Amino acid sequence: MSASPAPGVVEVCGALADDTRWQVLQLVGTEALSASELAERLPVSRQAIARHLGVLAAAGLVEPERAGKQLRYRAIGARLSLLAQQLDAIGRGWDARLERLKAIAEAEAGTAR
Amino acid sequence: MSASPAPGVVEVCGALADDTRWQVLQLVGTEALSASELAERLPVSRQAIARHLGVLAAAGLVEPERAGKQLRYRAIGARLSLLAQQLDAIGRGWDARLERLKAIAEAEAGTAR
C-alpha cells in the first residue's frame, strides 16, 4: 500500500554511516574475526568494536559464528546487495517519473499547437 | 592501492540514515518542491527541512532549481543508483571471497588425501 522506502533501509543505511564500522566490515569481509581480534587491528577498544558489531548484526550485515571460546563474525554480502537492489529501484523510480513528466510536457506542447 | 569502500559512500549513507530525510526524498522524488512547501507537508519546521535539504544536496541526492522567488529541489535518482552499484560490488566481493575460501578448502582436502 504505502510507497514507503521499504522497512529496514533506514536502519541499514545508518549502520553504513560510520567510518569505523566500514573498517570493521572490510576486515570481516576478508576473514571471520572476533571482537578482540578486531580491536587488535583497529585503534578502538574491544567494547566499542562489540557495540559496532551489534549494530551491524542488527542490520544483518554480519553474522556471528562460534569458534570454541571466542565468537567470530563474518560479513554478509547478500544483505548489502539486497540494499543495493532496493536503492537502485527507488532511484530508477525518481528518474522514470522525471522522464514521464518531460514526455507529457512535450506531448502537451504538440497537441496545443 | 587501498581497498577502501570508495569516497563518498559513508557520507551518502549518512544522508540516507534519517527518517525525515526519506520523507523529503519521497516528496521531492515525485515533484520539485521548495523548503517552505515541504514544511507544509511534513511535521517539522522550514529551517529543519532546509538543513535536511542541505545534507541531501551535499550528498548529491537532490539538486536545487530556481523558480522565480523560490528555490525548488528535485531528487537525483542517478546518484542513488550509483551508490547501489558501489554497494553491490562490495557485497559481491565479500561473498566471492567466501566462495573462494570454500573452494580452496575442498581442493586442499582433495590433494591432501
Next chain:
DNA sequence: CCGATCTGCAACTGATATGTTGCATCAAGG
C-alpha cells in the same frame, strides 16, 4: 581446582545531529 583469556553489562564523558525560535535579507506586487 585455578589461572588466564575472552565475552558481556553498566556508568560516564564528549561530540555531533536534530529540531526549535528569532531575526535579518531579498525579491515580487500593489
Next chain:
DNA sequence: CCTTGATGCAACATATCAGTTGCAGATCGG
C-alpha cells in the same frame, strides 16, 4: 514606497551516538 512571502544565518535546547573505563561472568588449559 511599503507590504508580503520566501530564503538565509545564528543561537539554543535536547537527544543520540561513539568511545572510554571498570567490573562481573564464562570457558578453556594445566
